[in-house]
Amino acid sequence: xVPTSYYVGVSAVLFVIGALGVLVRRNPLVIFMSIExxxxxxxxxxxxxxxxxxxxxxxxxxxxxxxVAAAEVAVGLAIIVAIFRLRRRLSVDExxxxxx
Amino acid sequence: MTAGLLTFWVLAAMAVAxxxxxxxxxxxxHSALFLVVHLATLAALFLKMRAEFLAxxxxxxxxxxxxxxxxxxxxxxxxxxxxxxxxPLRAQRLLAVPVAGxxxxxxxxxxxSTLFAGPEPAAPVAGGVATIGRVLFTDYLYPxxxxxxxxLVALVGVMALAKRRVA
Numbered sequence: 398x399v400p401t402s403y404y405v406g407v408s409a410v411l412f413v414i415g416a417l418g419v420l421v422r423r424n425p426l427v428i429f430m431s432i433e434x435x436x437x438x439x440x441x442x443x444x445x446x447x448x449x450x451x452x453x454x455x456x457x458x459x460x461x462x463x464x465v466a467a468a469e470v471a472v473g474l475a476i477i478v479a480i481f482r483l484r485r486r487l488s489v490d491e492x493x494x495x496x497x
Numbered sequence: 498m499t500a501g502l503l504t505f506w507v508l509a510a511m512a513v514a515x516x517x518x519x520x521x522x523x524x525x526x527h528s529a530l531f532l533v534v535h536l537a538t539l540a541a542l543f544l545k546m547r548a549e550f551l552a553x554x555x556x557x558x559x560x561x562x563x564x565x566x567x568x569x570x571x572x573x574x575x576x577x578x579x580x581x582x583x584x585p586l587r588a589q590r591l592l593a594v595p596v597a598g599x600x601x602x603x604x605x606x607x608x609x610s611t612l613f614a615g616p617e618p619a620a621p622v623a624g625g626v627a628t629i630g631r632v633l634f635t636d637y638l639y640p641x642x643x644x645x646x647x648x649l650v651a652l653v654g655v656m657a658l659a660k661r662r663v664a
Contacts, residue, residue: 406608407509416600444543453624459551464647467563477574
């Protein structure tokens, strides 16, 4: 059996890759995909820690993360489409309308 | 090296490589396809940890629904023209790489400290439909019901956002 610490290590690497994607990319769609990678890394850590403690609760929490991620992607993509209709361009650096 | 460890390393390498593909590819449609590979690999990792229900849900919800949603959004938004012009925040983006490296180091230090001190559990908890369902409908009943409200709000909100204003 593979030690649970290996899974948590992979999850940490995936989380950092997702964070890097959020920081370096300019296309909001790809930033969204990077956020999905980070959420999935957290899910992997949840399951691994749950197995470590011999508990099913980690897997139940992942179920809720999945629900929130589905709602988040739907709303986020709708917002991106609405912004694109308004501005005809897609770059997060230009979206400073709400800056005070 | 046992077969179990070998499959783990292959899956881990695939997960990391496909995640890097999502971040590094210029064309968003390539990123979306790498994301599908990544999500499917994570489903396999869940299966390897005996989380059978989650692996199934991962394939249906993530690799199915969410990936399709991304591809549709890319089709609507005409990709390929973004991220080609001059970069006004180039210094910040170069700074992002050492910052991410620092985050990885901090995570590694934290995980190496005391979290995995005790012995490994003898056998993994099998997360089949019956086990997960029992937990969801007893201990997590209230959050489970709130989830339905959340999904309903997201549904209505998306329709309100995506509707064209008729003047």
